[in-house]
Amino acid sequence: MNTVVVGLQxxxxxxxxxVTYLSRNYDCVVRYSGGSNAGHTVDYGQFKLVHHLVPSADLRLRKGMYIATGVAVDLNxxxxxxxxxxQFFPGSGEALQVSKQAHVVIPFYRELDGKIDAARSEPVGTTRRGIGLCYANRALRFGVRLEDFEDEVLLERKLAELVRVWNLDIDANSILKQMLEIYHSLSHHLIDNVEAFERLKGKDLLFEATQGVLLDVDAGTYPYVTSTNCSSSGVQAGFxxxxxLDxxxxxxxxxxxxxxxxxxxxELKNEMGEKIRRxxxxxxxxxxxxxxxxxxxxxxxxxAVKVSGCDELILTKADVLNGLERLAVCVAYNVDGVKVRDVxxxxNIHKAEPVYEEIEGWKDLNSPSFEKFLRRIEQETGxxxxxxxxxxxxxDIVVL
Incomplete structure (x- = not known):
């Protein structure tokens, strides 16, 4: 079975x-988009790990992990x-493979990322990790891929070309030396796309999305989005x-x-918003x-359910709202004086005025009012x- 987990917000x-919880039922977890702008936190109880690039497989079970060609790889x-x-799971790195055809985030992409965002009339709020620059240079055909590190002469020429194109006053040779050193320490994880595909053929794969549907470069709130197709539509290209997908x-x-x-x-720009944040x-x-x-x-x-082709939902963070007596949900928008239930x-959602319906809160997740909340979500989304x-x-997850 092939399954993808996507964020709907x-x-x-x-x-x-x-993904960590579900990975026990799959042979391999595959990251297919995004880069180190992702931050997937996994709480093992005694400690937490934040996955920026490594797929969020349950490391206790030694599942396979694959970083596919659609991921922007920051070597550092x-x-x-x-x-x-x-440090936490000795030997776990042996299960990780990385596509040689994945593009690399060059160190100076980060600074350029920040400069470009600062120069906009309205900044989009980039994480300034250089991910957008990596995908932009890929589209411009100036990108550097992991396979390029196998030919140092070629790599040196490509870096020099990037420095020239972006009119940078930096020492490309020092960057080259630094990146080559890290690359050689990671080279045993690298694999060609075709070989990876042949190894994974017939296995149960769990595809891990980054960001969320509303940040998808095509389906999201453009231009306030990430640089890739992080919805389910990006799986094939990223893989x-x-x-x-089943x-x-x-x-x-x-x-x-x-x-x-x-x-x-x-958005709640009041005490309730601050309370939920806390x-x-x-x-x-x-x-x-x-x-x-x-x-x-x-x-x-x-x-988000519609554009992602979502088959089932997993609800998180409901426990955060435990003890709140009254909550609200947005059931429709008023846009230019017109009530809109679906978009x-x-x-035009920057013009949207939310139409709220107040609902009863819950003491805990065993409360009848929480059960009613679950049924309401299913009714609203189908x-x-x-x-x-x-x-x-x-x-900390229950199956319904």
Missing amino acids: WGDEGKGKV VLSQEIEQLE GFPIK KVIGVTKAYTTRVGEGPFPT LGDEYGATTGRPRRCGWLDFVLLRY KNLR VRISHVSTGSKVE
């Missing part, structure tokens, strides 16, 4: 924990991450081969959060930035909820 839905981040994983699992919080700039109709520890795993918080938005959730695109996360740890 603006990322930070808890996909890392979900990957090296540090493998080192960290080995590098045609692959039939199931699309969407992950959503019981409320909504967003990091960075862009429209957010249900209770949910809503700070970015990659940037540390406080997340903007708001009520659950059924309009956007229905949109065909996200072009998709069943298969699991509910009951806490931060990997095992």
Whole structure:
């Protein structure tokens, strides 16, 4: 069986924990998009690990892990991450393979990323990890791939070309030396796309998305999006081969959060928003930035379910709302005086005024009012909820 786990909001839905939990039923976890701008936190109980590039497989079970061609690889981040994983799970790195055809984030991409965003009339709030520059140079055919490191003369020429194209005053040779050193320490993890595909053929694969559908470069709140197709539509291109998906699992919080700039109709710029942020520890795993918080938005959730082809839902962070007497959900928008229940695109959601419905809160996740909340989500989306996360740890999840 081939399954993909996607976020149905603006990322930070808890996909890392979900993928780790589900990975026990699969042979290999595959990252197919994004880069070190992702921050998938996995709480093993005694410690937490944040996965930026390494797939969020349960490291206790020694499952296969594959970073596919669609991922933007920062060699320094990957090296540090493998080192960290080995400290907690010695030998776990042996299960990791990385596509030689994946593009590499060159160190100076980070600075350029920040300069470009600062030069915009309206910054999009990039994480400044150089991911957008990596994908832009790929599209411009100036990109550097991991396979290029096998030919140092070619690599030196490509770096010099990048420095010239971007008119940079830097020493390309020092960057080359630094990157080659890290590359050689990681080279035993590298594999050609075709060989990886042949090894994985016939195995049960769990594809791990990054960010969320609302940040997808095509389906999301453009231009306030990431640089890749992080919805289910990006699996085949990111994997590098045609692959039939048997199931699309969407992950959503019981409320909504967003990091960075862009429209957010249900954002709570008040004490309740601050309370949810505090209770949910809503700070970015990659940037540390406080997340903007708001009520659950059924309009956007229905949109995300539709464009991702979602087959089932997993609800996270409902426990954060335990003890709140009254909650609200957004059931529709008022846009230019017109009430809208569903949207065909996200072009005008910056004009959207949320239409709220107050609902009863719950004491805990065994409360009848929480059961009613679950049924309401299923009714609004037309998709069943298969699991509910009951806490931060990997095992804190129940099957419905």
